Amino acid sequence: MTKFLCALLFLFQAHANCVHEMSLTGKEIKSHPERLKFLIENKDARFLPYHNIVEDLNDRQEYDIQIEHVEMNTESSEGYNDRYLKYYSYERLENYLNSKKEKFATMNYEVSIIGKSVRGLNLYHVAPKKIDQNKKLILMFGRHHGDEGTANWIIEGFLDNFMTNKEFRDEYQLVLYPMVNPDGAKSRTRYNANGRDLNRVWDTDYRKSKDEIGVIQGHFLSNYTKPLIMLDMHGSFTEDFIYRVDRNFKGHDFYNTQQSFIDTLSSFDPYQNGNFHTSNGHRKMSRIYFINKFNINALTHETPRDIRKNGRRDINDLKSQGLALIDSIKKEI
Ligand SMILES: [Zn+2]
Numbered sequence: 001m002t003k004f005l006c007a008l009l010f011l012f013q014a015h016a017n018c019v020h021e022m023s024l025t026g027k028e029i030k031s032h033p034e035r036l037k038f039l040i041e042n043k044d045a046r047f048l049p050y051h052n053i054v055e056d057l058n059d060r061q062e063y064d065i066q067i068e069h070v071e072m073n074t075e076s077s078e079g080y081n082d083r084y085l086k087y088y089s090y091e092r093l094e095n096y097l098n099s100k101k102e103k104f105a106t107m108n109y110e111v112s113i114i115g116k117s118v119r120g121l122n123l124y125h126v127a128p129k130k131i132d133q134n135k136k137l138i139l140m141f142g143r144h145h146g147d148e149g150t151a152n153w154i155i156e157g158f159l160d161n162f163m164t165n166k167e168f169r170d171e172y173q174l175v176l177y178p179m180v181n182p183d184g185a186k187s188r189t190r191y192n193a194n195g196r197d198l199n200r201v202w203d204t205d206y207r208k209s210k211d212e213i214g215v216i217q218g219h220f221l222s223n224y225t226k227p228l229i230m231l232d233m234h235g236s237f238t239e240d241f242i243y244r245v246d247r248n249f250k251g252h253d254f255y256n257t258q259q260s261f262i263d264t265l266s267s268f269d270p271y272q273n274g275n276f277h278t279s280n281g282h283r284k285m286s287r288i289y290f291i292n293k294f295n296i297n298a299l300t301h302e303t304p305r306d307i308r309k310n311g312r313r314d315i316n317d318l319k320s321q322g323l324a325l326i327d328s329i330k331k332e333i
Contacts, residue, residue, distance in 0.1 A: 018145060018234045018302055019190060019197075020067040026057035029065065039066045045210055045284075046195040064282075066197065068190060085307045085315055088152035090121060090182045096156060097124060097178075103163055109174075115215035118193035121182035123215055126159070127175045131224065135173040136333055139220075139227035141286060142177070144199040146184015146191070148235025148305045153315050155233055157322025168326060172333075175224060177216050199232075200282050202289040228333050229261075230290040230298035231325065235305025240321075241275035243287065243300035249280050250291065257297050261332050269324035271303070271317070297333075301325075 029035055029050075039047035041064040042056070057063065080087055097111045104111055108129050113122045131137070142155045155178055162174060179185060183193040192198050192211050201210040206217040242265070244258040258276075266274030281288040290298035303321065307313055 018148060018236045018305070020237075021065060023062045023064055025059065026061050026063065027059040029057060029063060030054065030059075034067070037067050039068055041065070041197075041200075045197075045201050047191060047197060048195065064200075066190075083309060085150065085153075085309060085313075085318070087188070088149035088156075088185075090179065090185045093124065093152060093179050093182075093185075094122070097126070100159070100163065107163065107169065114219045115212075117181070117183045117212055119183045119186075121186065123180070123182070123212060124178055125176070125219065126178065127223075128173050132173060136171060137224065137227040138172055138174045138329060138333075139224075139230040139290070140174065140176045140178075140233065141180055141216075141231070142233040143179045143181050143185055144232065144286065145197070145234060146181040146186070147188045148190075149185070150235045150303045150305050150307060150318055151233035151301070152178065153318035154301070154303060154322045154325075157319025158325055159322070160319065161323045161326050165326065168330060172329065175220070175227065177220075180212055180216060199234075199286055200284050202284045202286050204289075204293075226294045227290075227296060229329065230287070230294075230296060232286050232298070232300045234300055234302045236302040238304060239275060240269075240272045240303050241277055242272065243279050243281070243302065244276050245280050245288075245291065246278040250295070254291075254295075254297075258299065261297060261299065261328060264331050265324060265328040268327045269321050271313070271321060272301075272324070 024032065029038065029040065032038070035050050038050045040050060040053045040057070041047055042053060047066055101111055104126065109126060110129050112125050112127075114125045115123045117123060140155065140158070142151050155176070159176070162168065181192050181198050184191055184198075187193075190197065194211055196210050198211065198213050201213050202217060203209040206214060206221055209217050242262050244262065245255070247255045262274055262276050265272055287298045287300050290296055303318065
C-alpha cells in the first residue's frame, strides 16, 4: 500500500498543477511517508499543517490534502526578483489601477472597491459603469491563489489591449476581479489569511461561501447576469496549460466548445500552445461553479508562477498572452 501511495504522490508531483493535491483517508495519511508536508482540509475548509490536525483525523474518513511549495514562499522579495520575473504585488495592482483611472473613465468603466480581505486589503473590481445588454460579457478572475503572481501580468496585458481596442469594446464588455486574494499575494502564500484555499470555497449558496469569495460572489450575482465566458487566471509549477472538464461532465458539445477555444488560443499564444489538462475539479472551485450555474465555457488559465530570468521569456511575453486571450475571444465567442 505504501508503495502505491508513493507512486501516487509521485504522479501528482510530476503532473503540472497549481497545487499538488489528493484525497486520502485518515489512516492512509498517518502512514504516508510524506505526511509532514501535508496541509489537510478540516471541516471548516481551512488547510492545516499535519501536526495541527493529526489528533483529529478519523481513520476511515477521506480528507483533501495539499502540499505547499514552502521554499518559494520563504524567499524575500528582493531575492526572488533577482532570480525570477518580478513578483506581481498588491501594491503594483493598486498603482496600475490608479494610473488607469482616467482612461477607464473615458471608456465608461470604473475601478471600485467592493469589500475588504480578511486583513482589510481592498478587493478591486473593474467593470463598465453601466452594463450594456447588447454586448457580450467576459468575466475574469485573478489570484485566487496569492502566490501565483504571473497571472496578474497576463491580466495587465489583457487590460492594456482591452483599453486600446475600441472595436473589441464595441462588442464585448469586461467584468474583472483582478486580485481575489490580496492577503495571500502580500504574504506570498496560496491561502488567504484564514488558511483557506479560495478556489475551494465557492458555494451554490453564496452566503455560505467563505471569506473573500462570499464578498465577490455576492457582488457578482447581485450586479450581473450570465457571462459568455469565464477565465480564471492562475500560476502553475511547470508549464502553460488550460484546465477544462472531461467529455462526461457536460457532454460532447461542451467538450468541443472548450477544445475549440483551446485550439484558437494556441494559434495566438505560443507558450500556452494548446496544452490542456482535463479535470472535473473540486465542486467548490470557481471554474466548476460557473459551468454548473450558467452552463458557460469556464476555463482555468495556468502559466508558470515562477519564471527564471534568463532572457527567454520576459514580462512583455506574459502581457502578450493577455492579448492572445483577446484575440481568441474575438474569434470564438
Ligand atoms: Zn492556482
